[in-house]
Amino acid sequence: MTTSATSGGAATARGGARFAVSDPATGEPFDEAPDQSADALDAVVARASRAWPGWRSAPAARETALRAAADAVEAAAGDLAPLLTREQGKPLAESRAEVARTAARLRWFAGLTPRTRVVDDGRPVHSEVRWRSLGPVAAIVPWNFPLQLAAAKVAPALAAGNTVVLKPSPHTPLATRLLVATLAAVLPEDVLTVVTGREPLGARLAAHPGIAHVTFTGSVPTGRAVAGAAATTLARVTLELGGNDAAVLLDDVEVDRIADRLFWAAFRNCGQVCMAVKRVYVPARRHAEVVEALAERARSTAVGPGLDPASRIGPLNNAAQRDRVAELTARALADGARAAAGGRSPDRPGWFFAPTVLTDVPPDSPVVTEEQFGPVLPVLAYRSLDEAVAAANSTGYGLGGSVWGTDADRAAAVAERLDCGTAWVNHHAELSLAQPFAGTKDSGVGVAGGPWGLYGNLRPFVVHRPTEA
Ligand code: NAD
Numbered sequence: 001m002t003t004s005a006t007s008g009g010a011a012t013a014r015g016g017a018r019f020a021v022s023d024p025a026t027g028e029p030f031d032e033a034p035d036q037s038a039d040a041l042d043a044v045v046a047r048a049s050r051a052w053p054g055w056r057s058a059p060a061a062r063e064t065a066l067r068a069a070a071d072a073v074e075a076a077a078g079d080l081a082p083l084l085t086r087e088q089g090k091p092l093a094e095s096r097a098e099v100a101r102t103a104a105r106l107r108w109f110a111g112l113t114p115r116t117r118v119v120d121d122g123r124p125v126h127s128e129v130r131w132r133s134l135g136p137v138a139a140i141v142p143w144n145f146p147l148q149l150a151a152a153k154v155a156p157a158l159a160a161g162n163t164v165v166l167k168p169s170p171h172t173p174l175a176t177r178l179l180v181a182t183l184a185a186v187l188p189e190d191v192l193t194v195v196t197g198r199e200p201l202g203a204r205l206a207a208h209p210g211i212a213h214v215t216f217t218g219s220v221p222t223g224r225a226v227a228g229a230a231a232t233t234l235a236r237v238t239l240e241l242g243g244n245d246a247a248v249l250l251d252d253v254e255v256d257r258i259a260d261r262l263f264w265a266a267f268r269n270c271g272q273v274c275m276a277v278k279r280v281y282v283p284a285r286r287h288a289e290v291v292e293a294l295a296e297r298a299r300s301t302a303v304g305p306g307l308d309p310a311s312r313i314g315p316l317n318n319a320a321q322r323d324r325v326a327e328l329t330a331r332a333l334a335d336g337a338r339a340a341a342g343g344r345s346p347d348r349p350g351w352f353f354a355p356t357v358l359t360d361v362p363p364d365s366p367v368v369t370e371e372q373f374g375p376v377l378p379v380l381a382y383r384s385l386d387e388a389v390a391a392a393n394s395t396g397y398g399l400g401g402s403v404w405g406t407d408a409d410r411a412a413a414v415a416e417r418l419d420c421g422t423a424w425v426n427h428h429a430e431l432s433l434a435q436p437f438a439g440t441k442d443s444g445v446g447v448a449g450g451p452w453g454l455y456g457n458l459r460p461f462v463v464h465r466p467t468e469a
Helices: 038-056 059-075 077-088 092-110 146-159 174-184 201-206 220-233 255-271 284-300 319-334 385-392 408-415 450-455
Strands: 018-023 028-034 117-119 125-133 136-140 163-167 192-194 213-217 236-240 245-249 277-283 338-341 356-359 376-382 400-404 422-425 458-466
Touching: 018 077, 028 174, 038 125, 038 136, 038 163, 038 192, 038 201, 059 077, 059 092, 059 146, 059 174, 077 092, 077 146, 077 174, 092 146, 136 146, 136 201, 146 163, 146 174, 146 213, 146 450, 163 201, 174 192, 201 213, 201 220, 213 220, 220 236, 245 255, 245 385, 255 277, 255 284, 255 376, 255 400, 277 284, 277 385, 284 338, 284 356, 284 376, 319 338, 319 356, 319 376, 376 385, 400 408, 408 422
Parallel strands: 136 163, 136 213, 163 192, 213 236, 245 277, 245 400, 277 376, 356 376, 400 422
Antiparallel strands: 018 028, 117 125, 125 458, 338 356
16 A cells, blocks of 8 residues: 555645655554645645635535445445554554444534524523534544544534544554545545644644644643644644543452453553553452453463454554653663563564563552553552542543442442543443543543534534514
């Protein structure tokens, strides 16, 4: 697959600068994407702006187009999934599931329309609240779920009547270009455009005066930069940022029943999931049992290239992320932690890191207090539930958290004490398309998901008139 095959609907830079895209399973470049200039970006935003009036005034056509978009993604799954695995690293089965979730998001938002309301405050006034689209939306996406996160932004923005300029991470531009080329067959011209390039392309897009709303998913430091850039134009911002989710196990937990679910909540996509379990808290007397259950799974799970059907865990996406995970692990080990499984990079090409379960980790170790975003899981012992809840709530993040126990009502009562956006009971990182998704503290600003995601892409427009002469 070459990027020339993915150029439909994409802003191409024929003859212009390009950058290499690498296969995380080998560490070697295998293709290129356009490295778009400031002028190219200006042209794309101008086209998105021109496409907006037609799109915003055609709600029925939008619904039809978004349903066709979902069908088109499903029909292209055979091309999208392997390309996603090639540039992102995840096992092919996970890529196929991501493509399916991409289509599901497009379909879910297709029929969603905002509700007009009449506000009655008892006075002789007819006050009607309607909803209007914003204009061109910038959707900036990270490398861990390039297609699914693109759809999570594009679908509500388009359903609301906005046009979208989509910017994938330079680590994963290719499947996104193919996605947009696929959708070009069913969407009006310039309603959705993809721009690719290295920084400062994202910074330019976030600060672009033609952009009305910046919807960003990525790290906290970049989120702060995006908020600062949008402050210069007063564009609306939605920020979905990092997480450091805790799983708190209660003393009545049945380890055999939950160990698989807990393991995959931490190690799916090689741990590169914003709402992965990133720390586990276990009552001291159950600690050894939980460590061994997780370590046994870490040792026996097949690690390898995502295109090998035997692989259940692939490489990390890029060298910098692998190095960060290796450094956090080495520091914890130097500070007295023990690796019950893994603990290092295997001796092979590519950006692999062995699935790692850490025990005896000092609670102030950066692998506990920061977001590791990789296949490394610290398991910490606690003596009282208050201590566990305080530890779970002790970081600057507040994306998700979970509580696990046989008495689900008791677990739910503990879950209510977690300071986060979503608290799960006996599972983790499960999302419904109909529910809101929003982090607290440093994990985000604004709300995505469900009808809230639609309203995040709209502004109220009020018609207020007296009913008496
Ligand atoms: P990142 O912040 O480095 O990059 C995210 C995107 O921003 C990329 O497209 C990047 O090219 C672009 N970018 C870089 N500098 C920019 C700037 N100055 N202005 C505008 N855009 C810029 O994040 P990443 O390393 O690609 O992804 C990992 C992070 O994303 C983790 O922290 C993870 O938790 C987070 N994440 C959060 C969610 C969520 O929904 N809360 C979901 C997935 C990932």
